[in-house]
Amino acid sequence: MARERRVLLIEDDADVAALYVLQLRRDGIPVEHARNGAEADAFVRDRVPALILVDLKLPDVDGRELVERWSGEPVSGAIPIWILSNTMPEDNLWWHTAPNVQRYFLKPKVVLSRLSLEIRATLGLPYGERLSQRSAS
Secondary structure, eight states: OOOOOEEEEEOOEEEEEHHHHHHHHTTTTOOOEEESSHHHHHHHHHHOOSSEESSOSSSSHHHHHHHHHHSSTTTTGOOOOOESSSSSGGGOGGGGTTTTEEEEEEEEGOHHHHHHHHHHHHHTTSSSSSHHHHOOO
């Protein structure tokens, strides 16, 4: 199954998710949203995103459990994962040993425009696309 050039955001807080999705889409990043672990797991198995942004505290499953489940499988284990959490990284040292976790972001410190730039670089998306679309309007 081919990996899509799309980001999966796993976030149970509807307001936070709406903010992230709005900013990322505004910046030309294809993003889908899953509200819980079950939705996320189904998406990862069916669609194979290019990048996963995961909250660790989900209503139905711990984000760590998802990360560990996916890392043990050939296809999902190759998907880079960035953690978004309200918990300090020092309280979750396990992420350093998870093979597909690349980054850990503390939610209150996230600057969405910066996150967007980092995602664009990771996915190989052009930087000028957003500016070109605005000036053409």
